[in-house]
Amino acid sequence: MPGKSxxxxxxxxIDLPAIEKSILEFWKSEDIFHRSVTSRSGGSxxxxxxxxxxxxxMPGTHHIEARVFKDVFPRFHTMKGxxxxxxxxxxCHGLPVEIAVEKEMGFSGKGDIEKFGIAxxxxxxxxxxxxxxxxxxxxxxxxxxxxxxxxxxWTMSDEYIESVWWSLxxxxxxxxxxxxxxVAPYCPRCGTGxxxxxxxxxxxxxxxxxxxxxxxxxxxxxxxxQASFLVWTTTPWTLVSNTAIAxxxxxxxxxxxxAETEKQESEVLIVAEPLVNVxxxxxxxxxxxxxxxxxxINYQRPFDxxxxxxxxxxxxxxxxxxxxxxxxxxxxxxxxxxxxATCRRYGLxxxxxxxxxxxxxxxxxxxxxxxxxxxxxxxxxxxKESGKLFKQQPYEHSYPHCWRCHTPLxxxxxxxxxxxxxxxxxxxxxxxxxxxxHPETIK
Numbered sequence: 457m458p459g460k461s462x463x464x465x466x467x468x469x470i471d472l473p474a475i476e477k478s479i480l481e482f483w484k485s486e487d488i489f490h491r492s493v494t495s496r497s498g499g500s501x502x503x504x505x506x507x508x509x510x511x512x513x514m515p516g517t518h519h520i521e522a523r524v525f526k527d528v529f530p531r532f533h534t535m536k537g538x539x540x541x542x543x544x545x546x547x548c549h550g551l552p553v554e555i556a557v558e559k560e561m562g563f564s565g566k567g568d569i570e571k572f573g574i575a576x577x578x579x580x581x582x583x584x585x586x587x588x589x590x591x592x593x594x595x596x597x598x599x600x601x602x603x604x605x606x607x608x609x610w611t612m613s614d615e616y617i618e619s620v621w622w623s624l625x626x627x628x629x630x631x632x633x634x635x636x637x638x639v640a641p642y643c644p645r646c647g648t649g650x651x652x653x654x655x656x657x658x659x660x661x662x663x664x665x666x667x668x669x670x671x672x673x674x675x676x677x678x679x680x681x682q683a684s685f686l687v688w689t690t691t692p693w694t695l696v697s698n699t700a701i702a703x704x705x706x707x708x709x710x711x712x713x714x715a716e717t718e719k720q721e722s723e724v725l726i727v728a729e730p731l732v733n734v735x736x737x738x739x740x741x742x743x744x745x746x747x748x749x750x751x752x753i754n755y756q757r758p759f760d761x762x763x764x765x766x767x768x769x770x771x772x773x774x775x776x777x778x779x780x781x782x783x784x785x786x787x788x789x790x791x792x793x794x795x796x797a798t799c800r801r802y803g804l805x806x807x808x809x810x811x812x813x814x815x816x817x818x819x820x821x822x823x824x825x826x827x828x829x830x831x832x833x834x835x836x837x838x839x840k841e842s843g844k845l846f847k848q849q850p851y852e853h854s855y856p857h858c859w860r861c862h863t864p865l866x867x868x869x870x871x872x873x874x875x876x877x878x879x880x881x882x883x884x885x886x887x888x889x890x891x892x893x894h895p896e897t898i899k
Contacts, residue, residue, distance in 0.1 A: 515591060681742065695839075709746070730778040
């Protein structure tokens, strides 16, 4: 006669949450998790790093999903006899926590923090972190994720901060830590630069003014023709600090006389040959010139609000294309990486009339104290009144915004510290090739 089955029938009214809680209580009372680790201390190890959740908000379903994956693999290798230390971690630093506290306190930026007091604000951030860590801990324990909270690392602890300083010291000793003045995406609201990874997270579709602007030639034979370089831009606010115009040395540029119409007089304009139709269907070609022959020709800038000495001439740059626009690219080195590199080659100054908060210098006429994106309208209106505006049209495109606060980003030249990872590129690629990635497509 067969023995009694160890599996007993369950009531259809079974209370699953109650069973879960009883199991959790058993694990806790018998210290099952820690015993599962210490009992295998002599075996081979399998390393687990807790990619720490950012303690800036309450846990959500996506955190549960991530923690399930983090739990499954350590359990699997533990069951195979591996020694798997599972150290918990908490990401307490950076803008996510600061912005959350700013919202709680009704702050709008760095200025409010400084008025309140940095030390007091930091304490508020610590309180917020602790509050959210408690919520994460409750959720983690309730779902049965085995991770060691007793030995958790906190990025705001002195020990952790000292380890970061040690790492930077070692990087500096190897000559890999440098300070440089570069253009990088910058959030004026958060007051910080963004990495390329962060930049990719915040593109939004916007409509900006697309303007074609006349830059009258002031030297040489082209000036005698009263010719103007025709430049296209979707960032009229950068014209305030225009320093040069870039052309491609290998592209052919046309000097054309436009046909007179009821609305517009005939004029002489300079554009790239593949893009000449931007001047209209009817025109007379007066000259064909290779881009290299335009180098160093002077012109009149559209605005003279800021002093930019020994500048405003044509420069050569291979990055200029004829895919759109006019084949002439206005250079504002404080607000573009290509612009900065090109202008540096010619020894041109870098003038930045926009503060770190994204507002124009209060001393400037017309746009003083304006947020940079808000300055477009009055500047376009001024271009029209001065006769510099050839034409305008709305331009819908993707523009980078801060993924944290959705403020439009500005490409901003400022001194920052950089790690020369390019010096280690070959070594990094070798290590990556030797790493077993899952799925392999992310390698």
